[in-house]
Amino acid sequence: MFSVTVRDHLMVAHSFRGEVFGPAQRLHGATFVVDATFRRADLDADNIVVDIGLATQQLGAVLGELNYRNLDEVPEFAGINTSTEFLAQVIADALAERVHEGALGEGARGLAGIGVTLHESHVAWASYERDLRPAR
Amino acid sequence: MFSVTVRDHLMVAHSFRGEVFGPAQRLHGATFVVDATFRRADLDADNIVVDIGLATQQLGAVLGELNYRNLDEVPEFAGINTSTEFLAQVIADALAERVHEGALGEGARGLAGIGVTLHESHVAWASYERDLRPAR
């Protein structure tokens, strides 16, 4: 199994609801250093997993929709705790959709899975892993 | 699959028995930077993998039993090479026990697995991965 990972980052404000979050129930913020991993069983015709330029560009585009925002005010997250693990899933699913739309190139249709890790500090991070099924 | 990882560290002395260890047969020591990863298939009612505050606290408690000690003098390790990979297992098993006892919260009973990585330097690390089965 092969994989390629690209890194970018995201700076957002948000708050959490639930006693388990303690002081993080207050409006605060985070830098998430985001690693997006693309997996496949075999390399494509160019001997790569994915066009790393397109992967970086599309990850940037996905993050651009969230960057420099207060997630408490994003309609699609209304009533949802935007935890690090949840955001990893949001980003992985958005990348999967872009793969299916062809935004990562035709070769990327052969990808087997996507994983996203969000580092919220030097001592904590969260990940989400999912399969990719050919769109056809 | 989702995961959350928290990081802490541990400073111990120890020695090894066996020619394979070369100069590490002498009493020496190590800082282990410890990453504990908690995995589960779906997020809990708070939209998280585990209460990251409890995870950090319990990892600290597990490491506190080993920290600033000479492992050669710890009775439970008598006659055992306390290799980095072995210590990863000791820590993962201790965390698993605490999950089963409820020390990581009721939601943590839904965890699927635990992984522990110990970094012994900038050029070497070791990991141990295990499943978690609901106690019930």
Place this chain on the structure above:
Amino acid sequence: MFSVTVRDHLMVAHSFRGEVFGPAQRLHGATFVVDATFRRADLDADNIVVDIGLATQQLGAVLGELNYRNLDEVPEFAGINTSTEFLAQVIADALAERVHEGALGEGARGLAGIGVTLHESHVAWASYERDLRPAR
């Protein structure tokens, strides 16, 4: 010249005023990984720069006053851009005050300077360096 550095982190929301900040004029947030460095010309009677336990504890206390907050609502920062470099100064000055009050131990009165670095992402950080003058 000797130095000792301890690391902790801080998660806040804030916004900036001024065209130069672009989209960061919106309310967003950041994790700041904070390195506090204590400098002195000679080691103290215990052969150290500073009690690393007290240094860690006092850095934690200084960060605790800012952590999980929206800096736009902190009265002392009213009308001020809480840039990374500015926050480095705020933290360094708060640590300097604690050194003068004796909170880092009597030996710490011999410190020559303090530096604080705030990492706002994997690709950007800011620092502030200042001298410490004996209180006497």
Place this chain on the structure above:
Amino acid sequence: MFSVTVRDHLMVAHSFRGEVFGPAQRLHGATFVVDATFRRADLDADNIVVDIGLATQQLGAVLGELNYRNLDEVPEFAGINTSTEFLAQVIADALAERVHEGALGEGARGLAGIGVTLHESHVAWASYERDLRPAR
């Protein structure tokens, strides 16, 4: 499952063929920070995954065959894009061969798999994972 990872690095020149590579079609170069991971289900008689000294030495030997070279001129890579993911496979396969030859010690014959990650910068890396079958 246990694993041990050792890190080393490699500095090479190369160029790529194919529009997807953009400016990387020109002769350029890279430092690859290389992590080699050895996996097995149970620890060996010395309570380890692999002799970390031999693992480091053999990884160094494998990298030594590529280090400080222009990969465009290496006969075995003629007509092949020496992408990061491809090089991860080349290194993993060379390590697997050395395991089978006994170069990592008799105990290493119990290894279950090898993974190799090549970091090409602070924002991109690639991996290859493979199983190891006992030579018997």
Place this chain on the structure above:
Amino acid sequence: MFSVTVRDHLMVAHSFRGEVFGPAQRLHGATFVVDATFRRADLDADNIVVDIGLATQQLGAVLGELNYRNLDEVPEFAGINTSTEFLAQVIADALAERVHEGALGEGARGLAGIGVTLHESHVAWASYERDLRPAR
């Protein structure tokens, strides 16, 4: 004293002349992870050291002139060993020129100095520090 640092990277091929370089006399390559630090005594009217967006953009532009090239064929480096420390100076001087031209904004004319660090691997890096004099 305040500073702000931004990070980017560069991938080049080159070779060295001189016995001291051993196997690095062969054509090989490197990824340089590049940190550019801007220093000043006081913050500007926006409470910052420099517009971090412009700093990132201008660092990218400076690196863009070298990226994905064989430095042995760059006319301005003819007969020169393009060592890591030398390249740090080349990049710092190019940034200084851009500061003087106003490319980092009017406020940047108050900068006191520039430092550039090039990381050539996880175990080696080089830096160059220089003063900046107001262009006036």
Place this chain on the structure above:
Amino acid sequence: MFSVTVRDHLMVAHSFRGEVFGPAQRLHGATFVVDATFRRADLDADNIVVDIGLATQQLGAVLGELNYRNLDEVPEFAGINTSTEFLAQVIADALAERVHEGALGEGARGLAGIGVTLHESHVAWASYERDLRPAR
């Protein structure tokens, strides 16, 4: 001002005397990731700060005298707290001596200073900086 840094590591056992050290008064250990920085005003005839091969080799030799040892039993440290900051000085002074003896090459006699940083964990490190005077 130019500098070059090389990294290696050291694994030792030791204990401290003095209440300030708390549980670290017990025999424990540490991995020190060691960065040795060599500084000079101008590059030498080869366009470098120092022969990075010799620098790495000599740092390794200096660390080899301490590695895999219990520092409490090293005669030259009898009655001394082998704190991280103190060990940074020991290593810097040993490197300075080797520079003066010519072990880092003739060109290294032009070095202006040496700095050594010892990372004792991911959240703490210590440094020592000293000048070098030409032997002549």
